[in-house]
Amino acid sequence: MQLEEDALVVGVDVGGTKIAAGVVNAQGQVSGHVKLPTDIRSVEHTLQSIASGIRSTIQTTQGSSQRIKAIGLGIPGIVDPLQGVCQLSVNLGWRDVAVKTWLEQELQLPCFIENDVSVAALGESFYGVGKGLENVVYLSLGTGIAARTIIHGQLFRGTHGMAGEIGHVVFDPAGPLCRCGARGCLEALAAGPALARRAEDELQQGKASLLAGFLQESAGTGLRAEHVFAAATRGDALAEQILHEAGQHLAYSIYLLAMNFDPQIVILGGGLAAKGSPLIEAMRAGLTYWMQQAPVFRKMFSQEAVRLASLQSDAGIAGAAALAIAESKTRSLLS
Amino acid sequence: MQLEEDALVVGVDVGGTKIAAGVVNAQGQVSGHVKLPTDIRSVEHTLQSIASGIRSTIQTTQGSSQRIKAIGLGIPGIVDPLQGVCQLSVNLGWRDVAVKTWLEQELQLPCFIENDVSVAALGESFYGVGKGLENVVYLSLGTGIAARTIIHGQLFRGTHGMAGEIGHVVFDPAGPLCRCGARGCLEALAAGPALARRAEDELQQGKASLLAGFLQESAGTGLRAEHVFAAATRGDALAEQILHEAGQHLAYSIYLLAMNFDPQIVILGGGLAAKGSPLIEAMRAGLTYWMQQAPVFRKMFSQEAVRLASLQSDAGIAGAAALAIAESKTRSLLS
Structure with a gap:
């Protein structure tokens, strides 16, 4: 995965509220950080704000802008990377936006786009905990769940x-409704909003819990997964039960991913996969259960094979840079 | 996937009772068929009978044996293809047999070995219903289940x-014991022996069924999956119920494979995947159920994407030849 010694790429993390961009060298080092708000007044405004972020980060290279060979972008939504079109992004309000063509005309550099979870997986496998591995699963746990x-x-x-x-595989056909239209998808059972919704439902049924206090304090904005984590850390039985069940479902999904892909490691990323998270602990307990149940799984996999994502604040930029490098090589733009 | 115009390879289908070998040309045509019983008195005897089959098929090429560039073998068991070692084959009574080294010394030709299901998948993707496709799942349904x-x-x-x-993924932790040691694996719920065992269990519980007659006629050898198929075809309620449940489990496994691998097609092979099989019909009903339940699955997959394997009697030989060609190219032995 080498670039020419002095080549550079730009990585862009396009979010619904902010755009982060940086210049990345062949060693994966990020410099020239730029962060600006995402202007979502219109598609044109959003694209202009992305281009503006890219221009700003390129300017930080001063006289070396000719060393920049390509631009990679991670976008929250459904992306056709070959056509360079974002088919749907709820966060950006996009439908069928030809991002690649627009940016390439504007910036006169090859641009590559991908879904943000794919970009995060690439980043971890280029520069993070999956560096140098051939066969890796990245599981993103947050508002949504996807591998x-x-x-x-x-x-x-x-x-x-x-x-x-895997987030839209039905684990429980009688389970809660998912935003995809199915009932009991993994995402509807174990993603952040699912934990909060389950807690609110149980409170409405009259369950006693610290979460009742958190709900009151939230002054109408409702519970979040973080409230469930905080209550569980303080020994709240309802919160622990919710996390126990979500952990079992997540463990089953890792079991499925392992049996299908037989990976070297499974990397957990996304907002819910922080170190010491009670959800991760609950998932590990579930993994132990499945390893006890299933000898074939025990033979091929271990707790040590589940790792937390290692790239921190620059994860989105580094991943987008990895995309630009991988795609440039595939298309022979770089050596 | 071309060989030099006139190059040939030998494909060998090593089974527990018979060995089938043939010479395969660059177009995938099989000639010089040889079939002989597998001599399982010892590892040495078995290897000798394989070598003998290979020599016999090579002799059919008459003066052209120098055109043969490589040998591929499909073996029923756990295979390390890089080392060329069969780690375990229950059917052959093998444990850690260095097949590749032994045959290469004996025959002075490059030899490649793989698990027989992998070989069948390669064969279908080279010469069969998956020809030319980049992204294919092959699901083998027989005594065992594997993708x-x-x-x-x-x-x-x-x-x-x-x-x-996928055959050793637990679908029902309270289900029947699988030979892998777990309870309620897909294989223990839907493979051939599982259907027969379930039928016998139900008969013992006193269920009325045509299967009771079949069991009596079997004179102590017990039921087979074919008996359950035959009874279902004649409208037997117990047989239909057994196939309905197995079909639901198989459909869920295809749903899981599709969501994980997003394949162009899923090819069904193995002894239970014959055209018009009542098990396949039950599986299709199950697929319809999951497509109704899960919009994401419905969007990416269809009944038409489930296809029956198309290679017939030469499947094992052609698949082993495909292995030899694929591996030879990877290792630059062929142009």
Whole structure:
């Protein structure tokens, strides 16, 4: 995964509220950080704010802008990377936006776009805890749940870019409704909003819990997953029960991913995968259960194979840079 | 996937009772068929009978034996293809047999070995219903259940050669014991022996069924999956119930494979995947259920994407030849 010695790429993390960009060298070091608010008044405004962020970070290289060979962007939504089109982004309010063509005309540099979870998986496999591994699963736990895999050292997209959509596998057909329209998807059972919703439902049923106090303090904005974590840390029985069940579901999803992909490691990323998170602890207890139940799983996998994502604040930028490098090489733009 | 115009390879289907070998040309045509009983008196005897089959098929090429560039073998068991070692084959009575080294010394030709299900998947993707596709899942339904995938046009093995071991995923922790040691694996719920065992258990509980007659006629050898199929075809309620439940489990496994691998097609092979099989019909009903339940699955997959394996009697030989060609190319032995 080498660039020419002095080549640079730009990585851009496009979020619904902010855009972060930086210049990345062949060693994966990020410099020239730029952060600006995402202007979502219109598609044109949003694209202009992205271009503006890119121009600002390029300016920090001073006289070396000719060393910049490509631009990578991670976008929260459904992306067709070959056409360079974002088909749908709820956060950005986009539908069928030809991001690649627009930016390439504006900036006169090759641009590559991908879904933000895919970009995070690439970043971890280029620069993070999966560095140098050929066969890696990245599982993103946050508002949504999705997996992305690196196979034969490459991002594996599947036929429709939907490989790894484990978050929308139904685990419990009688479970809560998911935003995808199904009932009891993993995401509706174990993602952040699911934990909060479950807590509120139980409170409405009259369950006693510290969470009742948190709900009151929230002054109408409702509970969040963090409230469930905080209550569990203080020994609250309802919060512990909610996390126990979500942990079991997450463990089963890792079991499924391991049996399907037989990866070297499974990397946990996303907002809910912080170190010491009670959800991760609950998931580990669930993994122990499945290893006890299933000898084949025990033989091929271990707790040590589940790792937390290692890239911190620059994860989005570094991942987008990894995308630019991987795609440039595939298309022979770089040596 | 071309060989030099006139190059040939030998494909060998090593079974517990018979060995089938043939010469395969660059177009995938099989000639010089040889079939002989597997001599399982000792490892040495078995290897000698394999070598003998290979020599016999090579002799059919008459003066052209120098055109033969490599030998591929499909083996029923756990195989380390890189080392060329069969780690375990219950059918052959093998443990840690260095097949590749032994045959290469004996025959003075490059030899490649793989698990027989992997070989079948390669064969379908080279010459069968998956020809030319980049992203294919092959699901083998027989005495065991296992999936193998072609990703980026290559056989995907995973870290320990265990990618696609969906047969040993626990679907029902309270279910019947599987030979792997777990309870309620897919294989223990839906493979051939599981259908027969379930039928016998129900008969013992006193259920009325045509299967009672079949069991009596079997004169102590017990029921087989074919008996359950035959009874279902004649409208037997117990047989239909057994197939309905197995079909639901198989459909869920295809749903899982599709969500994980987002394949162009899923190919069903193995002894239970014959055309018109009542098990396949039950599985299709299950797929319809999951498509109704899960909009994301419905969007990315269809009944038409489930196809029956198309290679018939030469499947094992052609698949082993495909292995020899794929591996020879990887290792630059062929142009």
